[in-house]
Amino acid sequence: MGIEGIFMFVKKVLIVLIIYLCLISCCAAQNSFNETGFYKLKVSENGRFLEYENGKPFFWLGDTGWLLLKKLKREEAEKYLNDRYEKGFNVIQAMVIHSFPNINVYGDSAFVNNDPVTPKTTAGSNPDDSMEYDFWDHVDFIIDKAAEKKIFLALVPVWGSNVKNNNVNMSNASIYASWIAERYKNKPNIIWLNGGDKRGEENFDVWMEIGKTLRKKDPNHLITFHPFGRTQSSTWFHDESWLDFNMFQSGHQRYDQDKDGFGEDNWKYVESDYAKIPTKPTLDGEPSYENIPQGLHDPTQPYWKSSDVRRYAYWSVFAGAFGFTYGNNAVMQMHKPDDAKTSYGVKDYWYNAINDTGAAQMEYLKQLMLSYPYFDRIPDQSLIEENSAMKYDRLIATRGKNYLFVYTYNGRKIKISLGKISGSKVDAYWFNPRSGKTELIGTFDNIGIKEFDPPGERLNGNDWVLVVRESKL
Numbered sequence: 261m262g263i264e265g266i267f268m269f270v271k272k273v274l275i276v277l278i279i280y281l282c283l284i285s286c287c288a289a290q291n292s293f294n295e296t297g298f299y300k301l302k303v304s305e306n307g308r309f310l311e312y313e314n315g316k317p318f319f320w321l322g323d324t325g326w327l328l329l330k331k332l333k334r335e336e337a338e339k340y341l342n343d344r345y346e347k348g349f350n351v352i353q354a355m356v357i358h359s360f361p362n363i364n365v366y367g368d369s370a371f372v373n374n375d376p377v378t379p380k381t382t383a384g385s386n387p388d389d390s391m392e393y394d395f396w397d398h399v400d401f402i403i404d405k406a407a408e409k410k411i412f413l414a415l416v417p418v419w420g421s422n423v424k425n426n427n428v429n430m431s432n433a434s435i436y437a438s439w440i441a442e443r444y445k446n447k448p449n450i451i452w453l454n455g456g457d458k459r460g461e462e463n464f465d466v467w468m469e470i471g472k473t474l475r476k477k478d479p480n481h482l483i484t485f486h487p488f489g490r491t492q493s494s495t496w497f498h499d500e501s502w503l504d505f506n507m508f509q510s511g512h513q514r515y516d517q518d519k520d521g522f523g524e525d526n527w528k529y530v531e532s533d534y535a536k537i538p539t540k541p542t543l544d545g546e547p548s549y550e551n552i553p554q555g556l557h558d559p560t561q562p563y564w565k566s567s568d569v570r571r572y573a574y575w576s577v578f579a580g581a582f583g584f585t586y587g588n589n590a591v592m593q594m595h596k597p598d599d600a601k602t603s604y605g606v607k608d609y610w611y612n613a614i615n616d617t618g619a620a621q622m623e624y625l626k627q628l629m630l631s632y633p634y635f636d637r638i639p640d641q642s643l644i645e646e647n648s649a650m651k652y653d654r655l656i657a658t659r660g661k662n663y664l665f666v667y668t669y670n671g672r673k674i675k676i677s678l679g680k681i682s683g684s685k686v687d688a689y690w691f692n693p694r695s696g697k698t699e700l701i702g703t704f705d706n707i708g709i710k711e712f713d714p715p716g717e718r719l720n721g722n723d724w725v726l727v728v729r730e731s732k733l
Contacts, residue, residue: 298407298448301482303504304635307539309582310482310505317634320543320583321626322351322414323619324592329354329399330364331594334387336611337402340591343614345409348623352411353453353486353545353585356399356440357418360427368395376418376428376436396443407449414451415444416486417474420458423466433469441477452478453545455485457509460496468500475502486545489513489556490521494533498540506533507545510572511587512556512564515651524548526572527579527656534580534639541582547572549587550618552604559605563589566618567669567721570693571652573625574667574725578656580639586622588613624696628725633660640664645675645709652720663729665691668714671722675711678704683730690715691725703731 299312310318323344332340344352362370372378384392387401406413417440418428428436444450454471467485474483482504485493492508510526522528526544533542548554548564555561573584589595590613595606608616629637641647643657643664655674657666662682666674678686688701688710704710714724 298410300448300480301412301451303482303541306635308541308580309635310541311635317630318350318583319626319629319634320351320585321349321622322353322545322583322585323349324546324549324585324587325352325354325594326416326592327355327358327594328352329356329402330358330362331596332402333365334398334401338405339611340614341402341406341409341411345411347620348626349586350411351414351451351583351585352406353414353416355416355419355456357416357422357428359419360422362395364395364398366390366393366395366398368393368398370395374427375432377432379436379439403444403447403449407447410449412449412451414453416453416456417470418456420456420462420488423456423463424458428466429463430465430469433466434473437470437473438477441474445478445480450478450481452481452483453486453507454483454502455487455493457486457488457546459488459491460485460493464496467497471497471500471502484545489546490518492529492533492542494536494540494542498533498536499538503540505582506540506542508533508542509546510544510576511546511548512552512554513548514554517555524568524572524651525575525654527575527654530576530579530581530639543581543583543585544572544576545585546587547576547585549589549592550616551607551613552587552589556604563605565721566616566621567723569618570621570625570723571669573622574693574723575654575656575669577625577629578639578658578665578667580658584622584625586619588616588619591619621694621696624693627696628665628691628727632663632729636660640680643676643680645677663727665728666726667693667723668726669723670720671714671716671718671724673711673713674726675709676726676728677708678710678728679707681706681728681730685731685733686728687731687733688712689727689729691727693723693725698727703733706730 299314304311360374372380382392382394385397386392422428452474484505484507489509494506497503508529515523550569553559553561589606590608591610594610637660640659644655683706686706687703689698691698716722
C-alpha cells in the first residue's frame, strides 16, 4: 500500500471514529435528557394544546403553591414536591415576589433596600452556610428539586399588588424582568406567569413591559398572564406576541355571589377563549380552591369541597382547556402552626392538606385524557340530545375521532347522538372521577340516539364520565 493509500485509509478510519464518537455523545446526551424527563414545551400545531418538543402531549396538571418559595424550608419543599409528583402534578404555580419587603423562611431578603433593581445575591450557594445561601439560592434549590421530579415551576415574577402599590413600575419593571429572565432562562422547567391576580387594564404598561422583556430575554420558555378573579388574560393580551397561552381565574364565588362574571360556569371562559383569533390554548389557572369559603373572605359561608373541584376540572377540560390547576386553601398559603395570622378561614396546615381528597382525584382526569388520542380532541356539545339544562345539570361533551366523553356532575341521565365517532359498533363505559375506575356498560351499534343512566341516585357530587369508543370487536 502506497503513501496515498495509507493516507486514505487513515482518513476513513478517522471519519468513522469521529462519527462513532459523535453518536456516543449524542446518545449520552439524549439519555441524560430523557432521564430528567424534560423537553422544551411548545404550543401544539393546531394551537389548542401544549406539547413537549419531542411531540408528546403535555396535559397541564397544576397546583397553586403560591408561597412555596417564601415559606417552606428545603426539607419542607422536598416533602411538598415529592407529594405532588406522586399525585401526578407536573406544574406548580408560585410567586417569586409576594410582597415588599420579601423575606423568606430563612430571613433572607430578595432585594437590597427593597429595590427590585438590586437583587440581593451572595458569592456562594452553600445551603449549610447561612452567609452564602441567599434568597435566590433558595429559589434555585426549589427549581432544581422540582426538575428532578419532572415538575415545571410556573413563576409569577412579582405579584400584582406590588405593581398596584408602585413598588414595581415603569422605571424598574424592565430591569427586574431582565435580571430574573437571564437568571432562569436556561433552567429546563420554567413557565412564566406575568400578572398576579390583577386586571390587565390596571398598570397595563407595566404588564406589557414585563411580558415583552421576558420574551426578549428568555425565548426558551412559555409565558401567560394570571388575571383577577372571574376575568381572563385574553381580554387584554390575546393578540400580544409574548402571550403563548391564555389563563383565566374562575374562582371563588358561587352563582349568587358573582354579579359580573360567569358564576361557577368556568366552561364559559373556555368557550370564550376558544372562539378567539388567533387560536391559543387556554385553561383555568385558579378555580375555587378545596376547603376555602365560598366567596373567599367569609368563613361563616360553606366551604368548597372535592366534588366542586372535580366539577371545575372536568367542565373546563371537556370544554376545550389543555389542562387544569387545582388549588387548596392551606396549601396555596403554605399555612403553618407558627403563622402570625391566618387568611381565608384556613382550618388546616399545608402538610396535612396535601392529602385532601380533591388533590388525589386530579390525577384520574390527567390519566383519562392521556389514555386516548390527544391532539384531535375537540369540544362537541352536539353529541348531547336535549342539552338545554344549565348550572349543575349541565352536561359537557368532548370527542376525538374514535372516542367521546360526556361529564355529568350529578348523575343525571345522558342521552347522546351516536355516529359521530368512527366504527360500526362502540363500547360504552362509566368512568368514576372519584376513584379513577372504569366499568363496562356494553357494546352498541354506532347509530341513532342512546340514553345512559349513571350508577347511583341523582345527587350533586355523584359525578360520572360516559366514555364511548370505537369497538375492537
